[in-house]
Amino acid sequence: MSVLNRPNSADVSVNIPRGTYNAVYYPYFNNYSRTQIFFGGSGSGKSVFLAQRAIYDVMRGGRNYLICRQVGRTIRGSVFTELVKVIGAWGVSALFTINKTDMVITCVNGYQIVFIGLDDVEKIKSITPSKGSFTDLWIEEATETDKNTVKQLIKRQRGGSESVPKRITLSFNPVLKSHWIFDEYFSKIGWADNQTEYQSDELSILKTWYIHNAYLTADDKRDLTNETDQYFYNVYTLGNWGVLGNVIFTNWKVDDLTPMQAQFTNRRNGLDWGFAGDPAAVVVSHYDQMRKTIYIFDEIYERGLTNPQLAEKVIDKIGKDWITCDSAEPKSIVEVQGDGVEAGAAVKGKDSVTFGIQWLKQQTIIVDKKCINAQNEFSQYHWKEDAGGNAMPIPVDKNNHLIDALRYAYERDMDDTPLFVGRY
Numbered sequence: 001m002s003v004l005n006r007p008n009s010a011d012v013s014v015n016i017p018r019g020t021y022n023a024v025y026y027p028y029f030n031n032y033s034r035t036q037i038f039f040g041g042s043g044s045g046k047s048v049f050l051a052q053r054a055i056y057d058v059m060r061g062g063r064n065y066l067i068c069r070q071v072g073r074t075i076r077g078s079v080f081t082e083l084v085k086v087i088g089a090w091g092v093s094a095l096f097t098i099n100k101t102d103m104v105i106t107c108v109n110g111y112q113i114v115f116i117g118l119d120d121v122e123k124i125k126s127i128t129p130s131k132g133s134f135t136d137l138w139i140e141e142a143t144e145t146d147k148n149t150v151k152q153l154i155k156r157q158r159g160g161s162e163s164v165p166k167r168i169t170l171s172f173n174p175v176l177k178s179h180w181i182f183d184e185y186f187s188k189i190g191w192a193d194n195q196t197e198y199q200s201d202e203l204s205i206l207k208t209w210y211i212h213n214a215y216l217t218a219d220d221k222r223d224l225t226n227e228t229d230q231y232f233y234n235v236y237t238l239g240n241w242g243v244l245g246n247v248i249f250t251n252w253k254v255d256d257l258t259p260m261q262a263q264f265t266n267r268r269n270g271l272d273w274g275f276a277g278d279p280a281a282v283v284v285s286h287y288d289q290m291r292k293t294i295y296i297f298d299e300i301y302e303r304g305l306t307n308p309q310l311a312e313k314v315i316d317k318i319g320k321d322w323i324t325c326d327s328a329e330p331k332s333i334v335e336v337q338g339d340g341v342e343a344g345a346a347v348k349g350k351d352s353v354t355f356g357i358q359w360l361k362q363q364t365i366i367v368d369k370k371c372i373n374a375q376n377e378f379s380q381y382h383w384k385e386d387a388g389g390n391a392m393p394i395p396v397d398k399n400n401h402l403i404d405a406l407r408y409a410y411e412r413d414m415d416d417t418p419l420f421v422g423r424y
Helices: 023-030 046-060 076-089 121-126 147-156 180-189 218-225 230-237 258-263 307-318 330-338 352-361 372-380 401-409 411-415
Strands: 002-005 012-015 035-040 065-069 096-099 104-107 112-117 136-140 167-172 197-199 203-208 252-255 267-272 280-288 293-302 323-325 343-345 364-368 383-385 391-395
Touching (some): 046 065, 046 104, 046 112, 046 136, 046 167, 065 076, 076 104, 076 112, 076 136, 147 167, 218 230, 280 307, 280 401, 293 372, 293 401, 307 330, 330 343, 352 391, 352 401, 352 411, 372 401, 401 411
Parallel strands (some): 035 167, 035 203, 065 112, 065 136, 252 364, 267 323, 293 364, 323 343
Antiparallel strands (some): 002 012, 096 104, 104 112, 197 203, 267 280, 280 293, 383 391
């Protein structure tokens, strides 16, 4: 692939070797369907390709990108990092200015890539590129967003030259067929479960999974192919839309809790430890005991945090409020206590998981719209199934970090256990 760029009126030729991208995506470097969907399994390389295409387009000139995720704080460690990696891997750093504070990447030809969280409404209203208009909207992890947000974004994609086709791109791992994206785009074209592509002037869809990524390690492939739960294998290994009949929680909904937060004084906070493979997960909630209603209004869900970093984030969220932690890491509890977190260990005990789940199922749970990870967990947490597809009274131990944190947070409400078991 060769890109001809004209920074400062001088022609610069940038040669990108074919071996730097996965072959399945090659035709989509120059695909201009109005709406484009790239979805499929984990490790399929779709986000890396879209990062490559954004850099390719901006270097050629004429196109500006607005790249979004539902929650702004998740962008820096995900899609922003991918684009910076592409710039370095392609050896074109001299052509770009990278503003890490504002998360804006500017090419020497004046075209830009701007990153924004869809939870920052005021910034979305006022943001514009320094040259021209946004020709491209890319919503990463689009299943985190609601239908109305996407429609409002499309309305903002106005202005610019008629000769430059505008695009909106959605990328994601599929979740459940009940999701609005399936209904809006897939159902209307009669998408079949074994289908991998669809192409028209208005809509293009490409489904990929791990076999399409030549850069996965043997360990990566082994982790994906060894998945034993049928739902997770279908969705995250094979990239299929999921059908989940034995979901555990049906007593929850999403709402905008911002107007109510001043009233949330009966706090319950919980922490589930994690670092590399699993995230550190913190749930911040309020309990209306009279109405048996739990309001989850904030969360932390991050990998790679040291205990001092986690402590700083916890204090930022809850101040000097109490937080109940997984007792499996007493050393970690001592460390965050030393950093100023008012923390103690969960009691747990025999059958605490089953008991905690059953107690939570008796409450009404309302999740703030910005708590995307809690929403994802409640959507997918399900019972194991036997060979006949019948639910067993055993939860699948995946994607449940915030739910575990929620159980710890409410232990003393469940059976009058002490607030904590001493200080280590």
